[in-house]
Amino acid sequence: MRATIVEDEAERERLWKLADRVFAPYAAYRREAAKASRRIPIVQLTARAEVERLSPDAADDAAMMSELAAIVNEAYAVAEAGVWVEGAQRTTPDQLADTVRDGDLLVASRGGRVIGCARVRAIESATAELGLLATAPDQWGNGIGRELVRAAEDLARARGARTMELRLLDPTDPAHPAKGRLRAWYEGLGYRFARAAPVKEISSQAAAGLATQCEFLIFRKPLES
Ligand SMILES: CC(C)(COP(=O)(O)OP(=O)(O)OC[C@H]1O[C@@H](n2cnc3c(N)ncnc32)[C@H](O)[C@@H]1OP(=O)(O)O)[C@@H](O)C(=O)NCCC(=O)NCCS
Numbered sequence: 001m002r003a004t005i006v007e008d009e010a011e012r013e014r015l016w017k018l019a020d021r022v023f024a025p026y027a028a029y030r031r032e033a034a035k036a037s038r039r040i041p042i043v044q045l046t047a048r049a050e051v052e053r054l055s056p057d058a059a060d061d062a063a064m065m066s067e068l069a070a071i072v073n074e075a076y077a078v079a080e081a082g083v084w085v086e087g088a089q090r091t092t093p094d095q096l097a098d099t100v101r102d103g104d105l106l107v108a109s110r111g112g113r114v115i116g117c118a119r120v121r122a123i124e125s126a127t128a129e130l131g132l133l134a135t136a137p138d139q140w141g142n143g144i145g146r147e148l149v150r151a152a153e154d155l156a157r158a159r160g161a162r163t164m165e166l167r168l169l170d171p172t173d174p175a176h177p178a179k180g181r182l183r184a185w186y187e188g189l190g191y192r193f194a195r196a197a198p199v200k201e202i203s204s205q206a207a208a209g210l211a212t213q214c215e216f217l218i219f220r221k222p223l224e225s
Helices: 008-023 025-032 041-048 056-060 063-081 095-100 144-158 175-190 204-209
Strands: 049-051 105-110 113-124 127-135 165-171 191-200 214-220
Touching: 008 049, 025 095, 063 095, 063 113, 095 113, 105 144, 105 175, 113 144, 113 165, 113 191, 127 144, 144 165, 165 175, 165 191, 175 214
Parallel strands: 127 165
Antiparallel strands: 049 105, 105 113, 113 127, 165 214, 191 214
């Protein structure tokens, strides 16, 4: 993490208050992590990510596909700890390459570093699906996820979709606390619960790797033109 050392205690306090306003409650975690030093991650308060659709040629960039797969797998491993059987992976470089070849992958980067991605694909004539949304865990809470969702909606709209759909894997027994927060986050972005679906109905690959009982919660959002 890039950081700035701020010697003046009052100035540090002022910056933390600003961070609290902008990123609460994530800033509380940052404050805890930085307690032992005088480092303030100022750069992260303002830096924005660039989000772009990868050109299909990028599918042949094996290093980039591996880097992206590592980000996605790490993000899901952290967010869904205990949900999957040992060794289960959310995606592979080859699966990502197929998505890129189809022109369906958006990538967020900052300062030349890839830090997140999202997939947009048509599932019905006027409905697109937002999937594979992930950002590097050391970047969480910086607004990159929101930027990816916005870019995905723009892409879907440009392709003629009038509705965006997403599927949230939801452990039912026991309930997963992080999923409640994720659900609230999506609702804040305008998504509304449509229905619950058995995991098998959505993905047989997912059904085979689950360690706990889950269902998919399907959310939709109308895409205004
Ligand atoms: C979901 C995900 C993409 C969000 O990415 P992000 O870059 O953190 O997104 P944002 O910063 O735009 O928003 C994250 C929200 O969670 C909040 N948050 C709170 N505590 C957090 C924490 N410990 N870590 C991350 N975010 C936290 C942020 O404040 C923010 O809420 P807000 O927009 O109301 O302020 C990311 O957490 C991720 O990769 N998760 C794992 C994969 C996943 O679950 N994907 C979705 C499957 S449906």
